Each structure stands twice: as C-alpha cells, then as structure tokens.
Amino acid sequence: MFRCFMGAMKEIRNIVILTGAGVSAESGIGTFRDKGGLWEKHRVEDVATPEGFARDPDLVLGFYDMRREAIQKAEPNAAHFALAKLEAEWPGAFLLVTQNVDDLHGRAGNRQLIHMHGEHLNALCSACGTRSPWRGTLADRPACPACGASALRPDVVWFGEMPYRMDEIELALSACDLFVSIGTSGAVYPAAGYVRTARHYGALTLELNLEPSAGSLYFDDSRHGLATEIVPAWVEEMLALPQMSA
Ligand code: OAD
Ligand code: ZN
Numbered sequence: 001m002f003r004c005f006m007g008a009m010k011e012i013r014n015i016v017i018l019t020g021a022g023v024s025a026e027s028g029i030g031t032f033r034d035k036g037g038l039w040e041k042h043r044v045e046d047v048a049t050p051e052g053f054a055r056d057p058d059l060v061l062g063f064y065d066m067r068r069e070a071i072q073k074a075e076p077n078a079a080h081f082a083l084a085k086l087e088a089e090w091p092g093a094f095l096l097v098t099q100n101v102d103d104l105h106g107r108a109g110n111r112q113l114i115h116m117h118g119e120h121l122n123a124l125c126s127a128c129g130t131r132s133p134w135r136g137t138l139a140d141r142p143a144c145p146a147c148g149a150s151a152l153r154p155d156v157v158w159f160g161e162m163p164y165r166m167d168e169i170e171l172a173l174s175a176c177d178l179f180v181s182i183g184t185s186g187a188v189y190p191a192a193g194y195v196r197t198a199r200h201y202g203a204l205t206l207e208l209n210l211e212p213s214a215g216s217l218y219f220d221d222s223r224h225g226l227a228t229e230i231v232p233a234w235v236e237e238m239l240a241l242p243q244m245s246a
Contacts, residue, residue, distance in 0.1 A: 010204060012241070013092035016169075016176040017083065018194055020099045022183020022210055026228045027074040029102055033185050048158050061139040064154040067101075068120045072135065076108035079182070079231035084109030086235045095172045099184060099191050101156050116163040116191065122155035131155055163190060173197045180234075182208045183227050186215035195219060208234060 021031035031037045046052045046059065053060045087094045087110050096113045098105055101120045105113055118124075123134035127149035134152070136142070141150040157163050173179065179198035186192045195205050195218045207219040208230050216222055223230050 010177060012177045012204070014172070014176045015086075015090065015092065015094050015178045015180065015238075016172050016194075016198065016203075017094075017096045017180045017182060018099070018184060018191055019083075019096065019105070019182045020184025020191070022185075023079050023083075023098075023227050023231070024074070024077075024100055024102055024104055025183065026079070026226065027077045027102075027104055029071060029074050029100075029104075031185075033187060044159060048156075049160055050158055051160075053153065053158070058139060061137075061153070064120065064156065065137040065139050068135070068137075068154070071102040071104075071120050074102065074104065076104040077228050079227035080104050080108035080110075082232040082235040083182075086238060087112055089239055092177075093172075093175070095169075095176075097169050097172075097191075097194075099188070114165050114169060116157070116165060116169065118154070118156040118164060120154065120156065123152040124155040125149065125151055126153055127151040166190065169194070170197065173203075174201045176201070176203045178206065179203045180206045180208065181213070181215075181219070182231060184209070184213065186213040206234075 025031050032039045042063065047063045083096060083105065094112050096105060096110050097116055098113065099117045101118055103119065103121050121134060122131050123138060124131050125144040125146060128144060128147040130144060130146035132145045138152050138154065142152060143150055144152055173194055176198055179195060181195060184191065192215055195215055199205055199218065205219045207213060207216060207222040209224060211224055212222060
C-alpha cells in the first residue's frame with residue numbers, strides 16, 4: 001500500500017508502536033531510569049513488587065496515590081497528539097502498545113491502545129478481581145464498588161506479575177510491517193524483546209528516543225531527540241509517504 005522510507009522498498013500496511021516513559025516526560029511525568037528518575041528515589045522492591053505491597057501496603061498505596069494525583073494534572077504533549085493523528089489518518093492497521101500507566105495517549109485520542117502495564121486510573125480488587133475506574137485515593141482502604149471488600153490495589157503490573165494482553169500484542173507484532181519504539185530504555189521485558197519479535201517476522205524497526213537505548217543495535221534505524229520534536233516529524237513523514245498504485 002505504501003512505499004517505504006528507510007531505504008527499503010517494503011510495503012508498509014500494519015504498524016505497531018511501543019511507547020515508554022520518555023513520551024510523557026515533557027508532560028512533566030518523570031521517567032524511571034534517567035538521572036533523578038523514579039527508581040533513584042524509590043526502591044523497586046519496595047513499591048513495585050507484590051512482596052513490597054505485602055510488607056508495607058500503606059507505603060505502596062500512598063506512593064501510587066501520589067502518582068495517580070500527579071497524572072491527572074498533566075496534559076498530553078505534541079508526541080501524544082501526533083500518535084493520535086497517525087492512528088486517525090493511517091489507512092492500514094495500527095496498534096499502540098504502551099508501558100505507561102498514565103492516560104495521556106487516551107486523552108490525546110488514541111483508541112487502538114493497549115496498556116500492557118495497567119493504568120493508574122483503575123483500581124483492581126484483590127478479593128473479587130473487578131477492575132473499577134478510580135481517581136481518588138486507595139491508602140484510606142475504600143470499599144470495592146463491586147463486592148464491598150476493602151481490598152483495592154492499583155491496577156498496575158508489578159515486577160513478577162504478568163503484563164496484560166500479551167497474546168494480542170504478539171499477534172500484532174507477527175503481522176506488522178513496521179515496529180517503532182518511542183521513549184523507552186529497553187530495560188524491561190517482555191516489552192524490550194518486541195523489537196526482536198517484530199524483526200523475526202520481517203518488520204522494519206525504528207527507534208525514536210532521547211538517546212540510544214539498551215536495544216538500539218536491534219533497530220534498522222534510530223533517531224535521537226526530544227519526543228515532542230522527533231515524533232511529530234516522523235508522523236508527518238509517514239502520512240506523506242506516496243501511495244503505490246494497487
Ligand atoms: P525508562 O525510565 O526506563 O526509560 C525512559 C527512556 O526515555 C530513556 O531511554 C530516556 O532516554 C528516554 N527519554 C527521556 N526523556 C525523553 C524525551 N523527552 N523524549 C524522548 N525520550 C526521552 O522508562 P521505560 O522504558 O518506560 O514498569 O520503563 C519501562 C518500565 O520500567 C515501566 O513501564 C515501569 C518501569 O519499571 C513497571 O513499573 C512494571
Ligand atoms: Zn471486589
């Protein structure tokens with residue numbers, strides 16, 4: 001359907017995009033592993049594992065209450081809006097897989113969206129398994145709207161837990177022509193392995209990040225800079241690709 005960029009004459013019909021914390025950094029939401037990032041200030045074992053939660057639920061619930069409040073004050077940036085425009089105007093299949101637990105992609109307008117690490121704005125009931133939209137706090141142990149138990153936790157995937165909707169993601173990766181990774185350090189699996197899965201199935205691969213990531217060598221091409229600059233520029237390039245005659 002489309003003649004490709006990156007020097008290859010490959011038709012690009014199906015796109016899978018993976019995003020990470022770097023895409024929301026310019027919206028004021030701190031990343032995890034950059035200098036001053038969240039994991040310098042908090043131990044992963046304490047706030048992002050089931051064991052940490054069992055040890056000190058007050059600490060963990062309070063930590064996510066703060067994060068939940070902060071994301072509600074943040075706004076989508078030019079990179080989020082560009083990806084929403086790409087979804088709206090791209091004639092082929094499109095899937096956006098995000099590791100981010102903020103709701104900025106959704107607020108920018110993306111709908112073909114998988115939150116593989118969960119969402120801050122959901123609470124998950126450990127008693128009945130119901131997922132409820134949640135904007136307030138959890139540290140005060142509110143009742144689950146479905147079963148009434150005081151057993152709500154953030155609906156965020158912790159280390160040692162299974163990311164969400166893996167089958168759908170793998171299926172999309174196996175059928176994509178272009179895989180693009182944006183604003184992620186490539187430090188956390190399974191997301192860090194998606195570039196190799198996509199390559200295995202024959203996709204072209206592109207990285208858009210502030211700096212080379214841990215997985216840079218697996219990408220056919222890399223562009224480095226601020227997400228709010230390089231993502232809109234890349235989206236315009238994609239939408240300007242000439243259509244090949246059927
Ligand atoms: P990281 O903090 O590991 O990486 C963020 C990446 O974004 C880095 O490579 C930065 O160079 C880049 N970056 C920073 N600012 C940027 C900007 N303005 N424009 C473009 N790129 C920028 O975050 P993730 O890769 O998302 O998981 O982390 C993956 C997972 O690790 C998270 O989902 C979270 C965390 O532990 C869980 O909590 C399960
Ligand atoms: Zn419940």
